[in-house]
Amino acid sequence: MHQTFDAALEINLLHANQDGADHNRAHFEEWGIVCVNLMSSPGAGKTQLLERTLQALNPECKMAVIEGDMTTELDAERLRQYGVPVIAINTGRACHLDSKMVAGGIHSLSHEHDPASLDLVWVENVGNLVCPAEFEVGEHAKVALLSVTEGEDKPLKYPIMFREADCLIITKTDLTPYLEIDLERIKANVRQVNPQVPIFAVSTKTLEGFEGWLQWVRQLIVQKGVCV
Amino acid sequence: MHQTFDAALEINLLHANQDGADHNRAHFEEWGIVCVNLMSSPGAGKTQLLERTLQALNPECKMAVIEGDMTTELDAERLRQYGVPVIAINTGRACHLDSKMVAGGIHSLSHEHDPASLDLVWVENVGNLVCPAEFEVGEHAKVALLSVTEGEDKPLKYPIMFREADCLIITKTDLTPYLEIDLERIKANVRQVNPQVPIFAVSTKTLEGFEGWLQWVRQLIVQKGVCV
Numbered sequence: 001m002h003q004t005f006d007a008a009l010e011i012n013l014l015h016a017n018q019d020g021a022d023h024n025r026a027h028f029e030e031w032g033i034v035c036v037n038l039m040s041s042p043g044a045g046k047t048q049l050l051e052r053t054l055q056a057l058n059p060e061c062k063m064a065v066i067e068g069d070m071t072t073e074l075d076a077e078r079l080r081q082y083g084v085p086v087i088a089i090n091t092g093r094a095c096h097l098d099s100k101m102v103a104g105g106i107h108s109l110s111h112e113h114d115p116a117s118l119d120l121v122w123v124e125n126v127g128n129l130v131c132p133a134e135f136e137v138g139e140h141a142k143v144a145l146l147s148v149t150e151g152e153d154k155p156l157k158y159p160i161m162f163r164e165a166d167c168l169i170i171t172k173t174d175l176t177p178y179l180e181i182d183l184e185r186i187k188a189n190v191r192q193v194n195p196q197v198p199i200f201a202v203s204t205k206t207l208e209g210f211e212g213w214l215q216w217v218r219q220l221i222v223q224k225g226v227c228v
Numbered sequence: 229m230h231q232t233f234d235a236a237l238e239i240n241l242l243h244a245n246q247d248g249a250d251h252n253r254a255h256f257e258e259w260g261i262v263c264v265n266l267m268s269s270p271g272a273g274k275t276q277l278l279e280r281t282l283q284a285l286n287p288e289c290k291m292a293v294i295e296g297d298m299t300t301e302l303d304a305e306r307l308r309q310y311g312v313p314v315i316a317i318n319t320g321r322a323c324h325l326d327s328k329m330v331a332g333g334i335h336s337l338s339h340e341h342d343p344a345s346l347d348l349v350w351v352e353n354v355g356n357l358v359c360p361a362e363f364e365v366g367e368h369a370k371v372a373l374l375s376v377t378e379g380e381d382k383p384l385k386y387p388i389m390f391r392e393a394d395c396l397i398i399t400k401t402d403l404t405p406y407l408e409i410d411l412e413r414i415k416a417n418v419r420q421v422n423p424q425v426p427i428f429a430v431s432t433k434t435l436e437g438f439e440g441w442l443q444w445v446r447q448l449i450v451q452k453g454v455c456v
Contacts, residue, residue, distance in 0.1 A: 041269045041270045041271065041355070041357075041378075042357045042378055042379075042382055042385070042386060043269065043375070043377060043378025043379045043382060069385055070358065070385060070386055070387070070388070071384070071385065071387055072381075072384050072385050074381050074385060075385075093362070093388065095323065095356075095358035126358065127269070127357065127358075127386070128323070128356060128357070128358050128359075129269075129270045129355065129356070130298065130323035130354065130355075130356050130359070131323050131356075131358070131359065134321070147271070147377065149271060149375065149377040149400065149403070150270055150271025151270075151271045153300075153302050154270055156299070156300050156302065157270070157297055157298060157299060157300055157302060157303075157355070158270060158298055158355070159298070159299055160298070160321065172377065174406075175403065175406055175407075178406055179403075
């Protein structure tokens with residue numbers, strides 16, 4: 001729950017959130033950790049992408065997950081099967097993770113594990129194509145997912161998320177034959193709001209396009225110089 | 229944009245919104261109009277359901293649409309093809325329609341058309357499975373849509389929307405054969421948070437299940453005693 005309200009109050013809240021995000025990022029950098037924030041509509045496939053990615057990168061990189069959901073630990077339980085630390089945050093009525101909630105997650109993580117032994121922390125945000133885009137949590141990169149089933153027009157209708165993204169993944173491409181949809185038109189619409197963003201069209205079922213995404217993650221890690 | 233903030237402020241905002249919703253509802257009732265608020269994740273098929281429904285009910289019922297989107301008039305333009313008045317509201321950074329925005333829509337509608345000649349006003353909310361659920365806009369019924377592609381667990385993970393719904397439509401059922409999904413499990417999860425809600429499993433492509441939804445709309449109209 002939230003509301004559009006008084007502009008000065010909005011600016012104060014965003015500033016306070018940004019301060020918290022900078023603080024979280026300083027912790028990550030002190031420990032040599034890269035943090036990636038995954039965002040999308042509900043059901044676009046964030047958890048499944050994460051399952052595949054944990055499986056693929058596990059041997060080469062020490063990872064953990066901060067998992068945001070309004071209620072339940074369903075996704076956290078799915079991810080714990082991959083042998084990585086998973087901190088579940090229930091946001092209650094809140095529609096996105098903010099930097100304070102993620103600070104709580106970092107606190108729990110660093111109590112149970114030596115944070116300096118970690119290379120990469122994934123933040124899986126609440127499923128919402130609007131609100132999470134405006135709240136930094138201390139990440140080094142924002143990754144937005146868009147399922148082919150959501151339609152070609154979404155980048156134009158929800159521009160803030162697509163503008164903020166450092167990487168865009170079009171998911172569930174295995175369903176394309178059953179939809180009246182043109183992948184190239186989705187990409188063109190993304191480019192209208194974010195001309196330079198890397199785009200990967202991926203099926204986590206057939207693994208088509210998945211290697212491109214993994215390469216992007218590896219590059220990010222190398223850029224930040226933590227694990228190789 | 230919005231934020232979880234101070235509890236007293238939240239309560240005030242929700243009260244102010246509720247007052248506005250009651251005011252809108254009083255207008256609808258004065259004019260003999262039933263108002264239905266359609267809500268779902270982005271891309272679950274609200275606009276397509278509305279297209280089919282306008283086509284099917286057009287001869288028997290005078291309708292209008294208040295169409296909420298962050299930006300663009302893409303959906304409004306799609307719906308105008310069906311010969312009904314469509315008022316587009318761009319919410320900007322806001323993630324849901326509130327009662328004040330809808331009051332603006334009613335104002336525009338009643339300037340251009342005699343509101344007493346209308347029977348049914350559809351409100352299509354911003355695509356968001358979290359935030360619209362808490363902001364009444366003056367509707368007589370809340371209808372939530374959930375696409376089969378979003379996964380079985382969504383009613384448990386986003387319970388507020390499913391608890392608030394007066395009617396639940398499972399959409400895109402024509403895609404079920406290509407997904408690892410059990411329709412009965414989706415229904416059981418909906419029932420966990422809202423035991424009595426009517427559920428319709430619908431494909432707007434094949435029109436399977438569509439007649440059940442139309443009957444629900446017709447019943448709502450008869451209950452409110454406007455058009456028959």
